[in-house]
Amino acid sequence: MGNKKEFTGIVTSNKMQKTIVVKIMHLSKHVKYGKVVKRYNKFKAHDEKGCAKIGDTVIIEETRPLSKDKRFMLKEVLKKAEVMHSGVKEEIL
Numbered sequence: 001m002g003n004k005k006e007f008t009g010i011v012t013s014n015k016m017q018k019t020i021v022v023k024i025m026h027l028s029k030h031v032k033y034g035k036v037v038k039r040y041n042k043f044k045a046h047d048e049k050g051c052a053k054i055g056d057t058v059i060i061e062e063t064r065p066l067s068k069d070k071r072f073m074l075k076e077v078l079k080k081a082e083v084m085h086s087g088v089k090e091e092i093l
Contacts, residue, residue, distance in 0.1 A: 005062040006075065011052050012042065019070060020047045022060050045072040055081025 013021040024041045044067075045060040052058055057079040060072040 006059055007043070007072075008057065008059050008078065009043070011054055011056045011058055011081075014047070014050075014052060014054055018047055018050065020045050020052045020058075020074065022058060022072070043072050044070045045074050046070055047074045052077055053081055 007022070007024045009022040009024040011020050012023045022043050022045050024043060026039055026041070027036050028039050029035070030037050043060060045058075046063070046066050052074055056077050058077050059075045061075040062071060063073045065071055066073075
């Protein structure tokens with residue numbers, strides 16, 4: 001079997017049980033104009049322990065299909081998000 005894909009991204013949602021949504025950014029070249037453009041993908045990943053919070057930087061790894069949309073598992077939390085001020089709600093990304 002081949003190697004499993006790994007992506008590094010930022011957690012944008014953790015409202016589901018044992019599931020997080022991770023936003024992945026990658027750079028691609030525009031076909032016509034040649035400019036480098038930022039592109040984003042969102043992947044649902046399995047978080048068994050529920051340790052990832054919104055704003056954390058994480059590594060996710062490809063796995064067998066766990067549900068209709070989940071194809072990744074949380075491998076590691078690289079950096080915890082800074083604690084936001086209470087009473088002030090800020091939007092992540």
